[in-house]
Amino acid sequence: MKNAIIAQSGGPTAAINASLAGVISGALQSDRIEKVYGSLYGIEGILQEKILPITAENMTDDDLNILKQTPSSYLGSCRYKLPKDFSDTTIFDQIFSFFTRYNIGYFFYIGGNDSMDTVYRLNEYACHIGYDIHIMGVPKTIDNDLDVTDHTPGYGSAAKFIATSVKEIALDSNVYDLDSVTIIEIMGRNAGWLTAASALARTDGQCAPHLIYLPETTFCYDKFLSDIARVHKQHSNVVICVSEGIKTADGSYVCEGQSNGLTDVFGHKNLSGTAKVLEAYVREKLGYKARGIELNVLQRSAAHCLSKTDIDEAFAIGKSAVEAALKGESGRMMIYERMSDAPYTIRISSTDIQNAANAEKVIPASFIHAETSDITDDFFTYAQPLIMGEVHPIMKKGVPVHLVR
Amino acid sequence: MKNAIIAQSGGPTAAINASLAGVISGALQSDRIEKVYGSLYGIEGILQEKILPITAENMTDDDLNILKQTPSSYLGSCRYKLPKDFSDTTIFDQIFSFFTRYNIGYFFYIGGNDSMDTVYRLNEYACHIGYDIHIMGVPKTIDNDLDVTDHTPGYGSAAKFIATSVKEIALDSNVYDLDSVTIIEIMGRNAGWLTAASALARTDGQCAPHLIYLPETTFCYDKFLSDIARVHKQHSNVVICVSEGIKTADGSYVCEGQSNGLTDVFGHKNLSGTAKVLEAYVREKLGYKARGIELNVLQRSAAHCLSKTDIDEAFAIGKSAVEAALKGESGRMMIYERMSDAPYTIRISSTDIQNAANAEKVIPASFIHAETSDITDDFFTYAQPLIMGEVHPIMKKGVPVHLVR
Numbered sequence: 001m002k003n004a005i006i007a008q009s010g011g012p013t014a015a016i017n018a019s020l021a022g023v024i025s026g027a028l029q030s031d032r033i034e035k036v037y038g039s040l041y042g043i044e045g046i047l048q049e050k051i052l053p054i055t056a057e058n059m060t061d062d063d064l065n066i067l068k069q070t071p072s073s074y075l076g077s078c079r080y081k082l083p084k085d086f087s088d089t090t091i092f093d094q095i096f097s098f099f100t101r102y103n104i105g106y107f108f109y110i111g112g113n114d115s116m117d118t119v120y121r122l123n124e125y126a127c128h129i130g131y132d133i134h135i136m137g138v139p140k141t142i143d144n145d146l147d148v149t150d151h152t153p154g155y156g157s158a159a160k161f162i163a164t165s166v167k168e169i170a171l172d173s174n175v176y177d178l179d180s181v182t183i184i185e186i187m188g189r190n191a192g193w194l195t196a197a198s199a200l201a202r203t204d205g206q207c208a209p210h211l212i213y214l215p216e217t218t219f220c221y222d223k224f225l226s227d228i229a230r231v232h233k234q235h236s237n238v239v240i241c242v243s244e245g246i247k248t249a250d251g252s253y254v255c256e257g258q259s260n261g262l263t264d265v266f267g268h269k270n271l272s273g274t275a276k277v278l279e280a281y282v283r284e285k286l287g288y289k290a291r292g293i294e295l296n297v298l299q300r301s302a303a304h305c306l307s308k309t310d311i312d313e314a315f316a317i318g319k320s321a322v323e324a325a326l327k328g329e330s331g332r333m334m335i336y337e338r339m340s341d342a343p344y345t346i347r348i349s350s351t352d353i354q355n356a357a358n359a360e361k362v363i364p365a366s367f368i369h370a371e372t373s374d375i376t377d378d379f380f381t382y383a384q385p386l387i388m389g390e391v392h393p394i395m396k397k398g399v400p401v402h403l404v405r
Numbered sequence: 406m407k408n409a410i411i412a413q414s415g416g417p418t419a420a421i422n423a424s425l426a427g428v429i430s431g432a433l434q435s436d437r438i439e440k441v442y443g444s445l446y447g448i449e450g451i452l453q454e455k456i457l458p459i460t461a462e463n464m465t466d467d468d469l470n471i472l473k474q475t476p477s478s479y480l481g482s483c484r485y486k487l488p489k490d491f492s493d494t495t496i497f498d499q500i501f502s503f504f505t506r507y508n509i510g511y512f513f514y515i516g517g518n519d520s521m522d523t524v525y526r527l528n529e530y531a532c533h534i535g536y537d538i539h540i541m542g543v544p545k546t547i548d549n550d551l552d553v554t555d556h557t558p559g560y561g562s563a564a565k566f567i568a569t570s571v572k573e574i575a576l577d578s579n580v581y582d583l584d585s586v587t588i589i590e591i592m593g594r595n596a597g598w599l600t601a602a603s604a605l606a607r608t609d610g611q612c613a614p615h616l617i618y619l620p621e622t623t624f625c626y627d628k629f630l631s632d633i634a635r636v637h638k639q640h641s642n643v644v645i646c647v648s649e650g651i652k653t654a655d656g657s658y659v660c661e662g663q664s665n666g667l668t669d670v671f672g673h674k675n676l677s678g679t680a681k682v683l684e685a686y687v688r689e690k691l692g693y694k695a696r697g698i699e700l701n702v703l704q705r706s707a708a709h710c711l712s713k714t715d716i717d718e719a720f721a722i723g724k725s726a727v728e729a730a731l732k733g734e735s736g737r738m739m740i741y742e743r744m745s746d747a748p749y750t751i752r753i754s755s756t757d758i759q760n761a762a763n764a765e766k767v768i769p770a771s772f773i774h775a776e777t778s779d780i781t782d783d784f785f786t787y788a789q790p791l792i793m794g795e796v797h798p799i800m801k802k803g804v805p806v807h808l809v810r
Contacts, residue, residue: 012576040582070576072573076580160803160804164804165703168706168708169702171475175477176446176483201804203801203802204801206807302573304570305709307803387803389803390797397605398792399569399572400573401609
C-alpha cells in the first residue's frame, strides 16, 4: 500500500484550507492509502524534507472543521518553479528520491497557475522514468484566472468579502452632505474577476459602485473624468471600484503614476497604489473630497466572511481529487463544470493538466459592456451563485478559531 | 404633547444606527411623545429644515432590526460646530425657532465629543431663554475616547473587526518560509484604544501582533528596530500594529515622514500613511520583505462583523436616553457604568454633559507596559467582554441587507 503527500502553493486564499481538509479527509478515510503526509512550504518541504505526518489522531474531525474556516495555507506555501526541461534532472531526482524513500504513490498539489505547471512537470518526469505515482492538481486562487474550470475555489469567498465591504464603504461614503469620490482598489493584476465582483454590492437599493474599471479594458484619464461627471449628476458621493492592474493605452500601469501629469508628486512608487494615484488625480482635477481605499490582503484572508458555497465546493473538490487519484488518474487538475445557472448546479471532474497550466483566464468580452467598461447581466448570472450562503465560524474569546500548526 | 427629533453627528460607526434604532423604538412606543422626526445631516437638518418624519408605519420592527445591522449614519452626519458663546445668537435662534414651529420637546443627539458640545450649548441656550425642552446626548465613537462612560457604543464592534482581521492577516503573513515584517495601521489619532484592541487577536495559539505602538507613548525609530530584532529571534514573520497617530519625541507624526532620514522618498504626504512610512523604513534598514496594511474605513463600517454585546448595548443606551428625557433629564449624556468585570455587567445611567463634552480619554497608564509600550493584562480584562457575541446579519443575494433612506 502506498502513502500520500499533500502540499499547498502560491498565494493563500480563505478557502485553500477547505480543499486541504477535503484531501486529508479523503486520504485518511481511504483503505488504499497507508500514511498521509503534509509537505511544509509547498514543494520546498519535499526538497528540504520538512514533512508533517497527518493522522486521524492529530487531525480529528473537529480539527478538520476548524481547518475549513482557517484562512492562509495551513501547510505553508512557496513560489518555487521547477526547471523548464529535463536537461538537468537534479531537482527532479531529489523529489523522486524523496517519493521513493517515503513510498509515495499519491501527490496532491493545491495551487494556482504555477503550481499546475509543477504538477505537469512532475507527472511528465514520472512517465519519463516510469515511476508509479498519481499526481493531481487541486485549483485555488482568489483571482479566478484558471482556465477550463468554471471558477476557482477561493474566488467565491473573496468576491463575497469584496461585495460586502464595498456595500458597507458605499454607505459610509454617503454620510456627509457634500461632493466626494471614493476609489476602492481591488486585487487582480491582469484579470478583473475580483473587481467585477464589487458589482454584487448593487442590491437592495444600493447602486454603488457607480463605476468599475477592469484591467481587461484600457484606462483613459479623460474618460475617467467624464464618467465621474456623468455619475455626479445623480450621486453627490461617487463610489468607484478599480482593479490594481488597470493600464493606460501606452501599456503603463496607473499605479506607476505615469501619463497623468502628476508623476512628480508621487515619490517612491512602492508607496502608493492605483487608488491613491487616482485619489490625488481627482482632488487635483475636480477639487472634490477624494479618498482612496485598498481592500488589501483581507480579500484573500477574511475567513470571517466566507461563502458557504465556496467552502463546501472547495472541500468537495479536494476530496474528489483523492477519489480521482484512486481511480488511477494522474497529471490532471480537478475542475468545476457548471451544469445549470438556475438552479445553480456544478459537477466536479478533471482535465488534462496541460489545459490548465500557465493559462490565464481573463473576463470574457460578453461580461463587459463595450461602452461603459462596466459589467453585463451575464456576469451577474455567472457570479451571483458563487457568493451565496454563510459560514458562521466557531468563535472563542470573540474572534474566530483557527487551526495553526 | 410634545414631539421628538433625533440626529446623528460626527464620523459614523457600525453601531450608531443601533442607538438610533433604540431612540426611535423608545420614542415611537412612548404615549408621551406625539411625533418623531429625524434631522438629516446632524444639526444641519434642523438649520436647513431637512426633516424626515418617522412613524411606526415607515419604520416597522423589521426595519428597526435591519437598521441595527446597517453601518454608517442612517440620517446622515455633519461636522458642524455651534458658536462658542451667545454674543451672536442667530444660529441658536434659528434652531429654537425650528423647535417652536415643530413643537419639539425632546432632542436626541447621537455623536462624539463635538456633538456633546452641541448638546451642552443647546441646553445652556434653552435654560437661557427658558425654553422647555429635554436635550440628551447619546455617545458613539469607534475611538472610545469619550470621558466618564466606561466605553463608547461602536468601540466593541470596531475592536472585534480589528482583532479578527489582525488574526487573519497574521496567518497570511506566516505563509512563506522567509523573513518578513507586516505593519498594520489602525485608526486613532490621539487615543490608542483601537490599536490596543489588536491584542485581542492573541488567542488560541496566535501570538501576533508581536509589537504594538500606541499614540500614548513616544515612538522611537531606534527602539522600533531593536524591538523587531528581539521578536525576530523567535518569529521570522513579525506582525506589528501601529496607531495612525504615533509621534516621535519632537512631536511630529510618523506619517509625515519626518525624522527617519527617509523624508525625500515619500513625496506628497497625503499619499502615504504611517504603515507605508514604516514599511519603507524596515525595507531600507533591515532588508526584510515588508508590507504596510491600512485597515482603513472598514474599521468603522464592517457591520458584517459586529459585536453582539456592542449592538445590544448601543440599542439599549438609545432607548434609555428616551426614558431619561421622559423622566425630565436634560443637558446630560447617557453612559455605561461597569458594575463587574466577571461576570461582565454594566448599568446605563447619565452624566452632566459638561463632564463629557470636549474631553478626550486616552488609554490610562495602568493599561500600558512602561517598558515595551505593549498593553497590560488590565486592558484585556477591560476590553475582552466588549467584543463578545456575534450578530449574524440578515442576508440577501449573498450580502448583508441594509436600511437606506
